[in-house]
Amino acid sequence: MTSSPLQVVIHHSAGATCSTQSTCSAQVRNIQSYHMDGRGYSDIGYNFLVGNDGNVYEGRGWDRRGAHALNVNSESIGICFMGDFTGQKPTAAAIAAAKSLISCGVSLGKIRSAYSLYGHRDVGSTACPGNLLYDDVKSWGRYVRNRPMGVVGWG
Template sequence: MEKQPSDMGKYGAGNTSGSFALTAHKTCPARGGAWQGMGSSSLKRLLRRGAQSGSAALQQEEPRATLQGRRHLSILHSGPSERTMLLLTQVVWFAALCAVVLGCPTIVSRSQWGARPPKSRVPLKTPVPLLIIHHTDGKSCSSQAACSRVVKGIQNDHMDRNRWADIGYNFLVGEDGRVYEGRGWTTRGAHAPSMNKISLGVSFMGSYTGRTPSPAALNAARGLIQCAISRGYLRRDYTLKGHRNVNPTDCPGNALYRLITKWPHFKA
């Protein structure tokens, strides 16, 4: 078991079915990317590609048509063929599944930010009923390079000074609008003593006593919550808390705490 001080201070406690759903989970980017925040313009591009694919298929069929069959081609050209409609339907379903089933913000993986390997790990039983918001009470950051340095510093502090197996949080959020993978979805964190085995710990990088995180960071955190629900790691009837609600600490800072009390599912 990892020993955790009661107040860690800085850096611490401080019905879609069948093949379509399976295809979406296997094919959509797992960490945000092109499907993130899909809008109408993206869907239009997908529909255009689907229509072009259907048109190309129709053009391939036409030279092979017999003289007798050519009289029917005018009917095919006068409206969408069955094949074209099928392709369009598949495109729309695929787009919807990627946007709704996954719906995740950009998540920078451990390998991308240069994480040290953990000393050990304890599996986290999911979906968990609780999500706890923290702040690191240290440096904030507004680029991937800067945030990666901050996350590495926090991991070193947790592993070397606290003697933990890994960085304590499941995820961290930067003011660059990216989420940084800590222990991830399926490993028990070390962020809130007595609550680690039933919660995900999400920490905003920076100190948020006198100000709130950037809109980009807040949007990324809200997107991560929806992502956790969609992927089955967080219960739909989850409870949201600030760290101060479960342990004696000022975390996640007064300004951020006041803000999250207005978020859905919050309960002191």
């Protein structure tokens, strides 16, 4: 990628929640297998994943285009919370880790400082990232309810 993305898209895996480093590492491998074997992706679709243990796990990382949100992959970083957050919120540690990751990305120049934040449902027809995580994301600052069409973030 030649330029930093202008958008951050928050997801949830809608699968099992993990709360220890060993269970979260196993969950990352499960998601990667599903994406590669079940969906035919070249790798895990998300740039990063966050566990309820409060750790961030690298998917595609900062410098590879994600495969997480159709039509915005080329202009966004995808962060997936591992678990189903329709009826429960992620832990405070997980939310803090995601916010810290975004701040780190801005500091490293991997995310533009004027980035916009979206829930996956704001950029696609889905219930992702689950109602309770989505409600929390809307309070993070930089949240934009509807993605303006035609905005390109990679420059």
